[in-house]
Amino acid sequence: MKKIKKNNFYLINNKSLPEIFSVIKKKIPASIFCIIDFTFFQDLINQKLIHIFYVRKNDKICAIITVIRFNDFIILKKKIIFYLLKNPLKILFHFKLLLSTFKRDRAKNDFLISREYLHLLHLVIKKEMFYQNSLKEKDDLISFFFKKIVKNFNAKYFYLCYEKNNIKAHKFYKRNKFEIYETTNNAIFVKRKFI
Numbered sequence: 001m002k003k004i005k006k007n008n009f010y011l012i013n014n015k016s017l018p019e020i021f022s023v024i025k026k027k028i029p030a031s032i033f034c035i036i037d038f039t040f041f042q043d044l045i046n047q048k049l050i051h052i053f054y055v056r057k058n059d060k061i062c063a064i065i066t067v068i069r070f071n072d073f074i075i076l077k078k079k080i081i082f083y084l085l086k087n088p089l090k091i092l093f094h095f096k097l098l099l100s101t102f103k104r105d106r107a108k109n110d111f112l113i114s115r116e117y118l119h120l121l122h123l124v125i126k127k128e129m130f131y132q133n134s135l136k137e138k139d140d141l142i143s144f145f146f147k148k149i150v151k152n153f154n155a156k157y158f159y160l161c162y163e164k165n166n167i168k169a170h171k172f173y174k175r176n177k178f179e180i181y182e183t184t185n186n187a188i189f190v191k192r193k194f195i
Contacts (some may be wrong), residue, residue, distance in 0.1 A: 008058070012053065023124055024064060050121065066122040069187055073119055110188075118159070123160075123169075146194055160173075179192060
């Protein structure tokens with residue numbers, strides 16, 4: 001994917017950077033990626049299971065977006081389980097997070113076998129990088145880049161889930177017209193059509 005520009009922001013597709021992995025772990029503590037190490041994460045990128053995009057302005061990262069296709073998500077889950085079995089101490093030290101993650105995975109996603117759906121795995125927005133933009137301008141910019149990413153995979157929808165207690169995420173996805181298609185005890189599942 002070529003670099004895409006809107007205003008003074010650029011969307012870039014990158015193999016991986018330690019900085020990106022570090023930000024994901026810090027900003028999304030409920031992610032299972034907080035348990036794995038960078039080498040394993042890098043392998044997933046190299047195998048093209050996970051795709052990393054980031055928004056940049058003046059050589060600084062403003063937002064991080066990682067995506068995965070549904071079929072690759074099934075492969076990813078198997079790889080993570082195998083990784084954890086090889087690293088049993090991680091299971092012991094992160095049991096509560098793992099339990100929460102596996103419970104969250106029980107939603108009925110039958111429609112997701114369609115290639116029209118692309119899983120938004122991570123979204124991190126550094127709000128300090130958008131202080132010169134209004135909330136609407138920031139949302140419009142992220143939506144513009146979402147649409148470009150979805151189109152790049154010949155998909156039509158983004159879908160994702162987030163923790164019920166993640167108020168910032170809830171406000172963002174509600175404001176940006178993501179439709180709730182299911183809720184569980186600890187998670188909300190949303191989707192939005194971009195094409």
